[in-house]
Amino acid sequence: MNQAGSKAVAVVLLSGGLDSATAASWARQKGYFLVALSLDYGQRHRVELECARHIAADLGITDHVVLPIDLTAFGGSALTDPQIPVPRGRSPATMAQGIPATYVPARNTVFLSLALAMAETRGAEAIVLGVNAIDYSGYPDCRPEYLDAFQSLAGLATKMGVEGRPVSILAPLVKLAKADIIRLGLNLGVDYGLTSSCYDPDPTGRPCNQCDSCRLRAAGFAAAGAIDPRLTAI
């Protein structure tokens, strides 16, 4: 099924952003053989999929599925409905006060369920994702208690779970501040110039520098005392 050899296989949910690139590098450093899944879900920031391809190549991942799943069929989010504007200019304190318009209904559940399907067909021991619940936009499906519930579900949902080999849901960044994530990634050699975080980039992929995701990223690089290479990469 793959060239993992004696290594344990992990499915990495690779969005093309800073966090998932860091989580993928973390998993590789832990010794996992990586396969990757990216979702083409109708996001307005489709440029992240091109980034995901570059990150996968940079990590030597050859089994990278980019799966179309049209969440615009449901709508209800600024990321999948062009009529709903992306919030701009919010402070991190404001972001922590509620669930913003960029929340995509059930997105991480959809993504994790597809990662679970891929994990079972690849014989993977783990699913790795870059969610974090410190410097984030208040999405319910980024919280540790949500991930614990998905871990319980995964054990019951699959043949491998029934057979006593449930997949492990690994979210190594869940309790890290953005600056700590960036420090970790820089130590691991992540090329952040390949990553894109902006929710609403221009057609060339240039970040807006005003959405929650841009602002969290900028604050993180500042706090880590590092320069964001993405700002000069495109």
Add this chain to the structure above:
Amino acid sequence: MNQAGSKAVAVVLLSGGLDSATAASWARQKGYFLVALSLDYGQRHRVELECARHIAADLGITDHVVLPIDLTAFGGSALTDPQIPVPRGRSPATMAQGIPATYVPARNTVFLSLALAMAETRGAEAIVLGVNAIDYSGYPDCRPEYLDAFQSLAGLATKMGVEGRPVSILAPLVKLAKADIIRLGLNLGVDYGLTSSCYDPDPTGRPCNQCDSCRLRAAGFAAAGAIDPRLTAI
């Protein structure tokens, strides 16, 4: 968002088969305003999608999303990989002894996660699905404990859950024998001639009468003392 009026909205996972048609009729009789979701996942029995459209029309459902999600990208099942044969001629006792090749990795988790996304955008109070764990093929994601775990997850995964309005996962058939499902459906006026259960129909949609699903259906109609109208409908 819809014409529900004062009725509570339910998202029905409509496969086109006997069970989900029955579950949908049950939900309508309970007073729910129904919206429906069907998944075009690369199943070899795609004829069921045409059935799902007819069933939705018969039930007066106007908000029916048929969503493509290409699970053949992962494979690993007789239903999504033409190289893996569908088991034929198995007895119900044999079916209960293991997870067969028709198991699609994480299928119900993928389906329920997408139903959860639709439920949140439609303001639905419930998700209704036709799984059952009595006369079935031994799939892990049809069991009551699996559904309970998904219920727990749904409360944590979504904005509506965080806001104290978690969606209810309703599986009214989960503990019914196939004959009881058919009796229930006949009482509700389900037109089983519109439904298709076969995993491996011929190109015209005619059932093989040999796969697990055909055999469970035939045994169910026999035990219910009823004639399957599908046998003469096509």
